[in-house]
Amino acid sequence: MATETLTAVATAPGAGPRRRRGGVRGNENLAGWLFVTPVIVILGLFLLLPILMALWVSLTDWNGQGSPFTGDVPFVGAHNYTQLFTEDGLARRDFMTSIRNNIYYVAIVVPAQTVLALGLALVVNNRMLKGKSFFRSAFYFPSVTSSVAISVVFLFLFANSGAVNALLGLLGIDGPEWFADSRGVLHLLLGAIGVDTPPAALTDGGPFGLTWWDWLAGPSVAMISIITLVVWTTSGTFMLMFLAGLQNVPVTLDEASTLDGASRWQRFRHVTLPMIRPTTFLVLTLGMIGSWQVFDQVYVMSQGDPAKTTLTPAYLSYRTAFRDFDYGSGAAISFVLFLIIIVLTLIQRRALAERDTGRPRRGRRRRRVPERS
Template identity: 60%
Template sequence: MALSTTRARSAPRTTGAPGEPDSPGAAGTPPTARDRAPRTGRRGEGFWGWLFVSPMVIVLGLFLVLPILMALWVSLLHWDGQSNPFSGQADFVGLDNYRALLTEDGLDRTLFATSLRNNAYYVLLTVPLQTIVALSLALIVNQKILRARGALRTTFFFPSVTSSIAVSTVFLFLFQGSGAVNSLLSWIGIKGPNWFADPRGVLSMVLGDLGVVDPEKPTGVLADHSFMGLSWFEWLSGPSVAMCTIILLAVWTTSGTFMLIFLAALQDIPRELEEAAALEGVNRRQLLRYVTLPALRPVLFLVLTLGLISTWQVFDQVYVMGQGAPGNTTLTPAFLSYSSGFDNADFGQGAAIAFILLALILCLTVFQRWALRERGERSGRKR
């Protein structure tokens, strides 16, 4: 009797294929509104999410995506900026602006190659130096036994929040022929150069002093072969003395910002790792190599990526401190793009330079991501 009552009270259940749990109700019963509630809730959340972010999406579309598309169209035109580029009054030249910069012999390609050479040396020297200086400063101000840590952090960060135009103007006075830097060098018996008027490449000067090559009249393979209108000697002559001054300025003004990024990452490293390393008897150098740097790998990639992007876009220091002089040895692609549009009234070529620079930055960022990846990621996935 009790068994029959229990069966009567229990809901009818259907059985499916072997291994599947029984489902309540009769076979073929449609899902109830309660079963559909989670999916409907997700759709509602998606709708409200897009509704709340739509103002920012609209702003980004109007002021970021749309101008990029307009600039891409302008790069295909010969446009002087005086007419409407979308009304058909400007001449459509297709890829001629890109060909003039990359493949055709002429002044445009020579200037563009010169700007790439100058900026490449700027990147190769600035990014490693500012990263090393920033990490060193972060390690120093992270010491708990150090007094006045707050004052030191403020001092190191202060150049980063100062106007780049103002700092560049100050550097112009410091590195004049009779400026403070040359006065300090004279105290130790060194005659400083005329920094912003010296177009000589640093590497060519060193090779000339060693007697390897004559910087005034190079001969041989370095002078007989060329790439994009510049001889191999011009490519390998190194940054000019004037460009080295801009590199010092960039390292001094950007290290403070990256110091704060490294400092935040250092304070986020678990204390247990350092204590375990101390129990193992490691010294400070081993702690930095095997504990600190591996923990800072994501932050290191961030700092290097930000440094790479900003150094390829350098403009304001070049505009204030030389505008390409002396001898186009401080010319950069960003300033050349500006000069092509606003000085030479060739906005199509200026836009083409900007998009070539964009493609170059994207390729270098992808390569950097590949170079700094975890070497065990792929093998770990295969397992």
């Protein structure tokens, strides 16, 4: 790149060129604000202001008629929030169901996509294989396509007479009616070992208006198809992150441990894995942040059905506001979800900051140099 010639020029005019005269500085102050004004206006008007407006609406019972900012709209205080947690009723049952669904979703999606992404990265990073860049692109391609378009494809793949069931048929398995099947996977497993009727202790009660039996249902069969889609689309992105991490592992270290007689598993477990720990943490936290936001796929594939087993907080907030015209409750659900995601983001950023200060960055960069032949 041209930067090297530019640095050569840079040293020419003498030391300390950054200090300029006051007139120019004043000029810069004005120009700086002019330059950032469009972004401030757009983000302020369509991001910060709306959040404040929604905060207000979440304290009211606005039904979508007229403006929510007049005296006519009933103010209900924290009621929209308390009904999600403390009052027995449909609102709390739906909300807790969506939380349950999303917890199972996260519990499967995050480990699955992380393991798959790491596995793919290890294979693609193998120095002995050819044609890797083609496969790397193939694995990454689903990540850049439209979530709606790809959901349409998976609707067909998981249809009753679709490709997945045809494939299962080849193996002699009678596939389920994916999007009509609300049975929980854990319930199915228990059924398989003979526990068909839930023990009374589990159906009598449980936290937040759902019985223990309901909490322990596991993801429904329908949710499994959405989980499959999401793991399939996101693994490519995380594979690229792992690849970047793997390229920081010095080849010489790997070779040294081979000469010391370490087996492949030992090398992976004691050399590679510790070296890419920061990347793994990044992938895990980004995965968690992302999987609390699942919306498009639910909207296109299941709309929360069957029997509310694919309902997620994001979709529930949309449905409550725009289908049931209960904007207050919908906004309250959004803010609870917001809180969950912000907490996850803060954890991630703290860990990233520790990573960046904990290790000398220069040293890590330089390790790549010996790869040159």
